[in-house]
Amino acid sequence: MLVVTSMAACGGDEGTNASAPKAPATIPELTKDPLTLSFIWFDWPPAHALETFANAEYTKERPNVTIKVNTVPNANWHDAMFTQFAAHKTDFDIPILDSQHIGEAVTNGNILDITDFVKQNIEVDAYNPYLLAAYGQFPQAETGKRDENASLYGLPLLGDTWTMIYRKDLIGDTPPQTWDEMISVAEKCQTDNPGVSGLAFHQANGSDAAAVTYNTVNGVYGGNLWDAKSRKIEGVLNDAAGQEAMDVLVNKMKPLTAKGSGNWFIDEVNAAVAQGKACIAFNWIAASGALLDPKESTLGTTKEEILSKLGFATLPSQKTNLVPLGGMGMHVSAYSSEEKQAEALNFMKWFEQADIQKKWAAAGGVPARTDALESPEFLNAGPFNKVYADSVSRMRDMWNVPEYARLIDIENTNVNAALNGAKSPQDALNDIAKEQQAVLDSSSQKGGGGL
């Protein structure tokens, strides 16, 4: 009995703060003592670029600060951050959240509300408002556009979207303009070049891989993921446009992929391109730098030779020209010391300045400020950077709600099942809609949540 009551006490003492605590409007006085500012991200080149860049540049202004970017495996990224949030003790000060994680973190009070800070310190007019909304605003606006009155919880760190990677030597210099054209070009290329598959894209059931692929096709074919206002997924996602998108993905695109590519994600798509095994591929821009490395590639022995064969383009459009929004924002952990929270705010203010954003672009980052996006520093830093600049106005994000992790898992596993023949495309889509709706509606359920 004693044990039970003490456990009840242990279980019940948190959760008094149901919403996010507020950050100060002005940056408090910063420490002069040595201080380490820690980030958490998943292990990929931008994470290492950020650490190098920040240690080289930020320390010019704040010599007593060291920047540390902790990295975890991609598959473990959400779990690693949110288990620490759950522990109410974080070994990072600036979590780099996926844009859809914001809802969960805000609802649980894990990150600071920086609305007032942004008003005082950040030139919001310098950004495409949509990017500010995507990486910082909660609740998400129905339109996807920024709501001036909504609170902000983060600032953009790295913008990203999909790029179409195509073999100039196999399909010509002009990239296909519509999705249907893209499919027929890929089909022809596959027939003409034995051993090379027409398409390569993300199909894995981990992280958000297969789900983003379906969402992209869904957007292009005029579908919607949900009706945010009435919180309806059933009947919206699986409407006629949604069904058509699923049909295109499974019956037209999947047959053009390599056999056994059903568990491919970023690495595998890159490997297929670098090994010359794909005519057209889709990947995140921030992950495409590795394609230009001659050590990993069979397409050429120099970067120039590789670029003579590889082209990068914005995604083809069909009924709409929507592209998936990737990238991540910076946030401030509610469990860091005040000293480090102040330093984190100062870092964010520093990072969002025009000249620093340009330097970040030159260092391999993807900035969010319009002036930096249009700067030669950014556009010349990589062959795919123009693709990003051209895509900004076309982006669409997923649901940014506290239930995100469950929603994405349902979509991922079902799309992956459809792609690999474990479910019919129609059943998969209807199951996604039904199960996701159940997650959104589950608040009144008594027990068994999360099954």
Place this chain on the structure above:
Amino acid sequence: MAVSVDEAVATGPARDRTPSARRLGGRGRSVLEVVLLTVLAVVMLFPVLWMIETSIKENRDVYAIPAKFFNFTVTMDHFKDVFVAPGGGRSALSAAFLNSVLVAGVSTALATVLGVPAAWAYSRFSVKAKKDQLFFILSTRFMPPVVVVIPIFLMYRQVGLIDSKLGLILIYAAFNVPFTIWMMKGFVDEVPSEYEDAAMLDGYTRLQAFWRFTLPLLLPGIAATAVFALIFSWNEFVFAIFLTSSDGVRTAPPAIAGLIGGTTVDWGLVAAASLVFALPVLIFAYLVRKHLVAGVTLGAVRR
């Protein structure tokens, strides 16, 4: 007494005594058996050989189709990458190896210090409900780690042990104590208690008798038990990935898993890291080869 590899070499059913009338058929069968055994050995060992090959190939050869078995350029770069960071300095992997050494080492020491005396006590004294206690101790090992990790996580959150080496050490020790008790009880049972009785007649206390006469005889058994505890902590993944996150604490298994899922997978590095990581375990396993059976069955099977 447990089976040993050496012993397996020495003894064996008297196959050669087969009457000569059946010799010919026996030889054909013997050849068949050797062939079958060879095939099985090749199948079982191929992945290990392939891992060694991959670790010394250049990345472009790693992906070659058809796979290159012999004609590739040998490189030691992947092994260098295991220890040295790309920009120079110590790599994150080597830091994780050091964490593994510390966590596995201390948790094993703790489990041994707690487990050996308990095993001795269970062996020598009549303890109330001894069998029930022992089965209870064993059954704590039956719980799926992914289930145990939830309450452990909540508990650690209260006491601030999340993402700390101490937290990992305690949970590994708790997983190794049952094993240590079960395995050591077998070793203690083999040391006649008359030794201690005789010592006590000479005026030693029970404790002194244990310390001076029994414990030295147990040392080989303790070493074997400790090695198995060490191997468990060394290879453990589930607790490591859910209870730790920072580079300063992370052990090698999650660090190796982290090599996957960036933008390219360096399979050569994965292979090299895996080999470096496996080497200590293989050496230890060879050292305790006499006690392998007891070691892998928590002492429940001792032959």
Place this chain on the structure above:
Amino acid sequence: MSDPVSLTTDHPGQAASATPPAPGRSRHLSDRWLAVAFISPALLLLLAMSVFPLLWALYLSFTDYSATRGGPAHFVWFGNYTAILASEQVHLRALTTLIYVVGAVTLQTVLGFTIAYLISRRTRGRGLLTTLFLIPMMLSPVVVGLFWRFMLDAQFGVINSMLGSLGLGQVEWLTRQQTALFSLIVVDTWQWTPFIMLIALAGLTAVPKYLYEAASIDRASEWFRFRTITLPLVWPLLLIAVLFRAIEAFRLFDLVYILTSGGPGVSTETLSFHVYKVAFLGFNTGTASAYGILMVLIVIILTQLYLRYLNKLKED
């Protein structure tokens, strides 16, 4: 209480001397004190790290508590349990787990025993052979999972490359419903066949020589000798090995996490993997705790039944 230790074949006569004669009263008291002092630290650690968390999980399993959302835990009593037992999702995972456990354990028992039998019939090179065969078992599941994922890759993997050289087509090892579960079973079998082999070998080398000699004088057939001498002596050990493997396989998480992450779809999601998703994706701590408690109960009940059956078998 059934007791695995009763299955050991320790040399007789040693167990009898385990408890010393109780000499004087004072010494007996000090013995008891010593026993308490020696046993209690270990038990305290187990109470703190195993029993207390389990009780905590038991309490949470009756609530709707979530580790991230915080807030007080509301009692839903058996709501989590009934929801889990009624859930079709759980039934699906239970079936997957069952196929996996039965498939993997059967395969490794057959293979492991075969290898042990073949080794036991060699006179030379047995030490080396045994040592080599044991390597897979000593590797971390992380290493095993990662490397097999690489070898089984449909495009770049060495397995398909070899099949290609033999003129066979590519197999989608990890991305088709049947092959993915099969691959999981194969990889687990690769790693754990040595375990069964090791224990079977212990039994086989324990068969006294004179029994075979007597049998060969009787000109008994090879099969007869195997059936009447070898098998009865090895059988109990083999059954205990199977129990250990089945418990381990039932708890399997790491290999799934790395090799297939449950895919394609959810076709290789085991119960353990599903618990992980409930616990760490939705942070439905209450539900996950109930799920875990049910899994522990199943292991304990099945183990008890199995051991009882084993002891009965021994008595017959």
